[in-house]
Amino acid sequence: MSIATAYAFPNIAFIKYWGNRDPQLNIPANGSISMNLDGLETRTQVLFDASLRQDEFILNGERQSGEGLQRVRAFLDHVRRMSGMELRARVQSENNYPTGVGVASSAAAFAALSLAASAAAGLDLDKAGLSRLARLGSGSACRSIPDGFVEWKAGSDHETSYAITIAPPDHWELTDCIAVVDTTPKNIGSSLGHRLAESSPLQAARLAGADQRLAACRQAILERDFEALAQVVELDSNLLHSVTMTCSPAIFYWQPATLRIIHAVLDMRARGVRACYTVDAGPNVHVICDRDAQPTVEGELSSLAQVEKIICAHPGSGARLIDR
Numbered sequence: 001m002s003i004a005t006a007y008a009f010p011n012i013a014f015i016k017y018w019g020n021r022d023p024q025l026n027i028p029a030n031g032s033i034s035m036n037l038d039g040l041e042t043r044t045q046v047l048f049d050a051s052l053r054q055d056e057f058i059l060n061g062e063r064q065s066g067e068g069l070q071r072v073r074a075f076l077d078h079v080r081r082m083s084g085m086e087l088r089a090r091v092q093s094e095n096n097y098p099t100g101v102g103v104a105s106s107a108a109a110f111a112a113l114s115l116a117a118s119a120a121a122g123l124d125l126d127k128a129g130l131s132r133l134a135r136l137g138s139g140s141a142c143r144s145i146p147d148g149f150v151e152w153k154a155g156s157d158h159e160t161s162y163a164i165t166i167a168p169p170d171h172w173e174l175t176d177c178i179a180v181v182d183t184t185p186k187n188i189g190s191s192l193g194h195r196l197a198e199s200s201p202l203q204a205a206r207l208a209g210a211d212q213r214l215a216a217c218r219q220a221i222l223e224r225d226f227e228a229l230a231q232v233v234e235l236d237s238n239l240l241h242s243v244t245m246t247c248s249p250a251i252f253y254w255q256p257a258t259l260r261i262i263h264a265v266l267d268m269r270a271r272g273v274r275a276c277y278t279v280d281a282g283p284n285v286h287v288i289c290d291r292d293a294q295p296t297v298e299g300e301l302s303s304l305a306q307v308e309k310i311i312c313a314h315p316g317s318g319a320r321l322i323d324r
């Protein structure tokens with residue numbers, strides 16, 4: 001019997017991952033840059049036990065079946081292959097934030113699971129190794145392994161595709177104010193979205209400019225240049241949604257409330273408030289702002305009738321082991 005517990009935070013992509021070169025291994029079509037979100041924690045315990053006949057997955061106290069369990073099992077198979085350990089496992093996960101609020105809970109989930117499962121199986125992986133492993137569960141999970149502001153180098157195969165820290169969490173006091181407009185589960189998940197990306201005539205143009213946007217975003221972070229960050233973050237988000245809206249079949253993640261908030265953010269910035277928007281595969285809007293601007297941003301967002309709630313997070317660490 002061997003047991004380990006780990007926690008990890010989700011991350012918000014400033015330059016987004018959309019489309020795979022290799023869908024089996026989640027080798028992305030382009031590199032991406034993100035910020036871990038402190039406080040929105042997934043805590044996962046993995047117990048490998050000879051008395052278990054099959055893998056079990058319990059999420060927020062509820063035993064899972066179907067697709068969720070299948071994804072965890074397939075992931076544990078990677079860990080068993082790598083470690084040579086054959087026991088079945090009980091995986092118990094808790095999220096301290098509601099699922100479906102527009103933060104990719106799968107990123108925190110597979111980052112915490114990578115660390116807990118590899119430690120419980122006796123694998124001693126370094127950060128790059130953990131990031132590669134997490135990528136197999138969910139692409140963006142590889143960015144929740146290292147600390148702070150993170151870049152996932154797309155690479156071209158399993159060995160070369162992993163994420164690294166470009167700046168520690170205390171490098172820049174930014175806040176992500178997530179304006180939640182809809183908590184119902186999204187009907188088109190990112191896995192299908194990645195597969196459909198290539199069917200958009202705009203994906204090639206999006207990919208052609210990705211290296212330039214990555215460089216601009218990296219530099220904006222390193223220089224703490226908010227205006228430069230805002231320009232590239234919004235452009236990159238708009239490009240992703242242009243691709244989703246023009247793939248076949250088209251996917252519309254935005255709702256009227258999404259656009260309403262985007263306008264509010266642009267209006268705030270025009271008045272000198274350091275805030276910009278980015279939208280993932282759902283209708284909720286992540287408003288990235290300077291820590292000083294957080295009260296103004298929260299105040300203005302909460303005055304919009306369409307905003308159900310606002311969740312704020314600061315730059316966070318990478319995945320951590322709690323006990324061995």
Ligand code: PMV
Pocket residue numbers: 012013015016017018032104106107138139140141190191280281
């Ligand atoms: O890791 P996945 O398959 O959940 O994809 C994440 C996709 C986006 O959140 C839209 C973009 C990103 O880079 O996080």
